[in-house]
Every structure is written in C-alpha cells, then in structure tokens.
Amino acid sequence: MVRETAYDDVFDAQQHFRSLLDSFARPGRLNRLAPVRLDPPPGLNHASVLVGMALMDADVTFHAIHDQHGESSYLTANSHAASAPLEKAAFIFGRGDDAPEILESADCGSLTYPDTSATLVLQVEAASEQPLNGGLRLRFGGPGVDGAAVLFIRGLSPDLLLALLARNAEFPMGIDTILTLQDTDSTPCVVGVPRTARLNWERV
Amino acid sequence: MSHQDTEDGWLLRVRSLTKVYGDPAETTLARTGPKFDSNICPDTGAIVAIAGIDFDLYPGEVLGVVGESGSGKSTLVQLLFFDQEATSGEVYLKSVDGGRTNLLTASHQRKRYMRNHLLGMVYQNPRDGLNFSFTSGGNIAEKLLMAGSFHVGRIRDRASYLLMQTEVPIQRMDETPSSFSGGMQQRVQISKAIANNPPLVFLDEVTSGLDVSVQAKVLDLIRRLQHELGISMIVVSHDLGVIRMLTDRTMVLKHGHIVEHGLTDQILQDPQHAYTQLLVSSLL
C-alpha cells in the first residue's frame, strides 16, 4: 500500500512506454528501463511495477497471481487500476515459473477484436545475451526480428511457454507478454514477446 | 436404379432439419404443421419455418421443392447454403469428411470454404446474388478469387467461357449487371454459381420474376447445363411447370413439413396428398 513518490507520472511513464514499444516491436531484445526508486512488496520486481505504472490507469483492470503481501493493493495504489478476476483482467502479473494453468482463462480477444486480449507481465529470474546456467536458450523469430534473436533466460518454465504458444495458435487471437527482470546491476529490464513471436527453446 | 441400392452413393444427406423463429416451447413442433394448417405456435407465437426435414440427394440428380409461400421451401435452401443458421438438425456432404461431419456445426471458415468450392446459389432477385457495382466479369471473378485463383488472364478466360455457356454476350463482360435485362442478370448469376464447378447448386425461384418467354429460355439453359456438367441441383419453385421441366424427384412442402415426396412424373400424374392434388389441379 505504499504510494511511490519518486515516480514521475509524465516522464517516467513516457520513457518506459517507449522501451515497451521498442520491446514489442523488436521481440527478443533486452531493453533496460530507466530505474526509479521503488519499494514494492516481495511478489513484484521493479520492472513489473514500472510496466504497470506506465500502462495502467483507472480505465483498466489487472490480476496479480501472487498476492500474499499486498501486491494487488500496491498496484492499485500506484496506478489506480482495479483488481479483477483473471479471466477479466487486461493485465496479468505473474512469474515465469507459474503453472501453465494460469493461461487457461486469460482473455485472448476475439476474431473481430483481437486487441481486447490480455497482456501478461511475467517476472523471470534473469535474462542475458550470454549463456546462463540452468535456464533456457530462447530463439525468437517473426515480425520485428532481423533474422533471429537469441536470449538466455532463467526462471521461465517451458510448460508455461508451451501454454502461451497454444493460446496464441489461433492468430489473430492471442496474449502478448512482457518478461520482466532485474539485471545483474539491478537495472529493471524488459523483453517483449508479442503474440506474433515465433519461439524455439532448449535447456542449457 | 433404386436408392436402396446405392445407400452410400448419396451426395447430400439431410436429417431432421428444423428452423424456428422466435422462442419455441416444447409443444411448438407438435402443435404446428399441415394438420393444424399453421406454422405459428399457439403458445409462444414462434414461427416454424421448416420442421424435421429428411431427404437424400444423389450425384447428378435434380430435386424439386415445391410449395406455396410460407411452406419453408426458400428457408430450406438458405439453411443448406448457410445463409441462415438452423435451429437443429444434421446436414452431411459426402465430399466433406466422408460425410461424417454435421456441417451445421462447422466453423465459419469451413462454411465459407463450402460456399466457395462445393455449393452454388442462384437467388430469385439478382441483387441478392450479384454485386451491382462490379462488372459481370468481376462478379464471376469474385468467386474465382475466393477459390484462390489470382491470375487475371485465367480469370478472364474462365469468366468469358462461363458467360458464353450461359449465352451472355462477351462484350458485356466488362459492364455492370445494372444495364442488363432480368433474364441476362439471372444468366450472370448462374455463371457465378457454377464458376468453381461445385457439385451442388441451389436455385431459389430463379425464374419467378421473369417474363414467360424469358423464363423458358433460362429454364432451357439450366437444363442444358445440368445435363452437360452433371451438377446436382435443388430447384425451389411454387410453379409446377418449372418443377416438371427440370426435376427428377420432387418434395412438396406445406407449413414446413414434407407432405409428399417422390418421382416428379409420378407426383404430377398421380398426386396422393390432398394438397399436392390441389397444386397439380391448378397446373395449367
């Protein structure tokens, strides 16, 4: 329930939005967000919070899957967005190692209005262009990718990825995902995974 | 060749096809129909357009559907062409999944595929089947494009061939149908309907709006095309003269039900049901 005071509603939101726009336009690119002094509850990393504060307001709803420490209240206090059941939420905050079932009822939009689908904000442990132990080597293709892009990601479950691909199989319906993480130097980072992203992965 | 011999040789199979407008009650179907001389449910006011229609159609066969206004004959072909959604029932085409899938439950995409490739429809009003802001060649091109043909030369070749087959002067290929006579508009509709060589074409009162002499010519054309191409047809008409000229078998509908069904010649010579007798006796 901490209302953050260091966040600039105008300029932080704008800068972070531009990073998100670039992330969705160029899937597989690791984008750094200008850091802001924040004190979120343990279930949310800084990047997830900054995504929420950049994009959400009183006109949208969200669902925080991990809400044991007041994560929903925190997001509401800082964005004015209301918490809602998962199937109705425009933004879903979860973790990369969540069970694939979380995607079952997420809104995929409709054939006539595919843009009404949810946006998934998934926290992962780490991501890097250099190999990471214990993670996945994730290869991106499709619109926005010049040939191919590779990222190593730890904290993202292949089952969840499979579930995401399954929900996105009926293009144009689908869910768009932002992976959020903290870099080794604590900079909040994001990776865009639009529904059009073609993904291949293997364990490292 | 009797139908029992070729149980598996059917092209189209329809079972219990039903269309009700409004809110049906449990008794709606039981309290409407020819016995009650009404399609309107006395309880809820729901209108039973067609009720429990069953029939099979065989390759190369022409089936007539005759009845007066409100008999459900147009509704029947509109349901089969997916212009409208049925309330209940089953429809099978042998060429789709070996005839095992009820097409009424098919996805939008699948229905569109069938409408483009496997079915054709000619409406009574040419404005229902043609786009009057496109040329007659363009109307046919629309069908060919929907079937994945993206070559202008081949499209024009095929369109001119079809117009020639339906005796529309080639010079009029690049004109819109608005300047055509009624008979010629119907010919363009026919060209469009057969553009992708569908095995089954529905004709819904196609000559009802035309002069008698023009009617005769269009009917001749339909008969010739059917013989040449071996297309199965369902011909809807209130006019027994049309039925006599075109069809092998006929179903008589009254208030949404089939009251008689048999070989066209037999029905015309020896109608069994009172209603059919009435229709035949008024045939000039």
Place this chain on the structure above:
Amino acid sequence: MIANTKFQSSYNYAFIDESTKKEVRRRALKAVCIPGYQVPYSSPEMPISRGWGTGGLHLTLSLIGKSDTFKIIDQGSDASVNACNLREFVKMMTGCRVTFDTAEATLIQTRHRVPEEIMTERQILVLQVPQPEVLRGVERYEVRTRQMHAEADYSKIWVSLYEAYVRFGTLMRGSGYPIRVNDRYVATPSPIPRWDVPNLSMANCLYLFGAGREKRIHAIPPYTKVEPLEFEDVKFRVEEFAGIRCSVSGEDRAFMDEIFDDQERRKHVINDSNFLDKVKTGQRPPQRLFNNPD
C-alpha cells in the same frame, strides 16, 4: 470582474492528458502485436480539426519525450503550412528539438509520404491516415468489414483491383495501394504513393498509422513482410521516372513532383524537401529503390 485564471496555468506536457496518453499507448502496443490490424482507440478533441492530422498527433504526443528530435513533413515538405503549424505546436507543447534533417530525427510524423532517405532502427515514423479501413471502398458497413478482416475474406478488394485493371489497364489508383501485412491483414499504407510502399516491408524502423477521425491505430513492426496486392500476371509497379531528372538538382531516381513553370513548361522536382536539400549539396542519402518487373 472575475479574473480568468484557468487558462493561465501551463499545459500538460505534450498537451494531451496522461489518461489519454495511456489509452493511446496501450492501443499502440496492441497494434504492434497484431501487425496490420486496426485498433480502435478513444481520443480527445485537439486544437486542430479532424482530418488535419489529429491521428498522427495523438500518436506523436503520446510517444514523444524530452530526448526526442522531432520532424514533421506534409507531402514531403517540412515547410508547408500544415507542417509548420504542427511543428510549432509540438515544439511549444514539449520543448523538444525539432529538425528538418531526416537522419537526425528520432520521431517523424508525416502525411502522404515516407521519407526518401532510409530510416534507421532508432526512428519511428508516424503516418497520418484519413481512412484507415482499406475495405471501406467496397463495403460500407463496419460490422461487415470487421467480419471480413476476422475471416481474412478479402475477395471484394481483389475484385476492385481486377475491375481497376479492366477499366484502366493498370492495377491502381494513385495512392494508398492496399498491402498485405505479415501474410494476414490487408491494410492501407495511408495515401502514400506507390513509390513508397516497398519501403514498408522488412524495414529497420517501426511504422505507426493514426487515423484521428475514424479513431484507429495500426502498425507495421520492423522486419515484417509487407506485400502490395498483385496478381500472378499483373504485378505491382511503382511510378516511372525513367529518364526524368530533377530540374533543381539534376538528380534522378527519387519521387518527383510534376510542376509547370510560368512559361507552362513541364518540369520535375524531387518531392522530399530534405532529400532535395541534401542532393543539392552533393550528398546522396541511401534509399531503397524498387525495380519494376519487366
């Protein structure tokens, strides 16, 4: 007399309120995730009438930030009345740098042209669109065009191309040639000349399309396949400027305006004013040139 203090306070950064910016931003993100699909958005009134660039402005003002360098062109020119007015407005509302130099800009708003000089990964092009619904010419009703897009049923627009070929011997109208984006949605590239259409495919930059009157945003991400609709035997062609040289710079191979001088002589001038400025000084900025099929 009561003093009017309401309008003495300064405007919100970039004029529009944060709520609207967020709405436009959310919608723009969805548009990028569904290439070529028109996303409806809600938009406030602007001090410029609908049809004069509000769609472009909504996007620009929701995207722009202090570190941006902004350029705006109208039919290729930085110096037209509309371009000047909008540029002054944006500068006044954001305090950001403005430029005429295509290479320097980070955010470019444009009407009816794509800059001649190749755009880079650092840049975003915002295009103004009068009618975003590419099917509106062949189908009046929104409900039906929505359904056509949902089912990828584009037969009617193909017929209109066929009809244009039959009637005029060429596939198209002058501008706004229909394109298929990412093998799925057919969209309008806005009324840019055919010359510019090949630039949209597999580009380095992001393209955002804003229609203020119709309230739609659509997008083409970088490195995305964009194909003009064409037949197997009748292909897309760009305007021919073979043998034509710009009467001001002497250069060729750029999109030209055709003008008549006071002696009624027909001349051509390179349309993109910044590109023209550069070639006049001897530079030849990189372009993407399309070769018409023989």
